[in-house]
Amino acid sequence: MTSRDPRAPELARLAGLIADETRAACLLALLDGRAWTAGELARHAGVAASTASEHLHRLVAGGVLAEERQGRHRYVRLADARVAQLVEDLAAQVAPGAVVRRPRGLRETSSGSAMARGRTCYDHFAGRLGIAVTDALTARGLLLPTSEPEGRAGVERSTARRPEGLSTGGLSTPAGAPRRRTSEERATGFALTDAGLRWFDSAGITLDRTSRRPLARACLDWTERRPHLAGVAGAALCRHALDVGWCVRIGSARAVKVTPEGERALSELLGIEAEALH
Incomplete structure (x- = not known):
């Protein structure tokens, strides 16, 4: 038995x-x-x-x-963050058609639209804002999805070119150098490339490299049905954006909106167009 x-x-x-x-x-x-x-x-x-x-x-x-x-x-x-991940992951399993109740009025409709546009998911960004940031980091080779199979040798190659004007932040590994994915990176769905580490450093966003949390983690977005960036990097980016005024909270809910200053910063740093944030 x-x-x-x-x-x-x-x-x-x-x-x-x-x-x-x-x-x-x-x-x-x-x-x-x-x-x-x-x-x-x-x-x-x-x-x-x-x-x-x-x-x-x-x-x-x-x-x-x-x-x-x-x-x-x-x-x-x-x-802690593990509880937040559990709740968000469970919420993401709710089928889009399962929520059948209509909004009770204009205020509730507006609140739902604001949440879908941009919100915090515990300590990182979600909604269209979170997806736009994640897509921009990925497109520039700063963030790498790790759920895809690796080559036979288990080695990935960062093909990203360092964005013009960004310092190396003291890291000597050049873009394009081969790097083996760690088992943690494969399990968490995302990994920062060496160029990504330099980008965070040059943007003035401090990453806590001593944390027991994954440096980067994929979190399934329950409105967009795609993964957005979580983990130490996602939390640091969210905290920095709120601290410097790139984003502000809307009322007492989780919704956030990007300020004009934030639109300029995200455009300059990641090439995100303002239309993608609204």
Whole structure:
């Protein structure tokens, strides 16, 4: 008789934590990467504050959410990037035709359009904005999809030419030099090329090379149905864009919009046309 996988009980427990519409609504809201109060999440999910508190308590106890207290206020956020990835991946599995409820008014329609145009997916960009950035990085040879099979020797060659005016950032490996993909890169779907590392350095975007997270990771976009850039690089780019004013948040939701300054920067750095961002 085959023994049961010892991970089964923990998987069932985790699935049970998520398998509730109110808790799912809270988790999706928290994908904006910020901390929310129980009252804010209650209003978002359309339930009583006491009901929301009960659900949030279960999620905190189960390790899905982390709790923070400031004075009398209690905040919750997603426990870590792995939880965010799990929620986003599950949301991406919902078939486009499965959501049949029509928007309740112009405000909800506008909110949905803004989310599809550009939003944060925990700590990186998603929607058309995330896809436009990912496509531009890929087209310039700065980012490489790694889900495609390699050659017999398992070696890839970066064919990207370094964009004019970008410094080498102290990295001596020339563009075009062969480099073997690591097992982590093959598993995460994206890898930064050497030219990509130089691009981030020259753009003033610091990458935390000591992080245990993948440097680059493919995250399936639930509106575009294509992968966008996540991981350390995706988070650093998103954080930089918000810090310097290339993008601003819209209200309290996950939606973001690109500012005129951001349009100029993305055009100069990645050749992204403004039409692709709207």
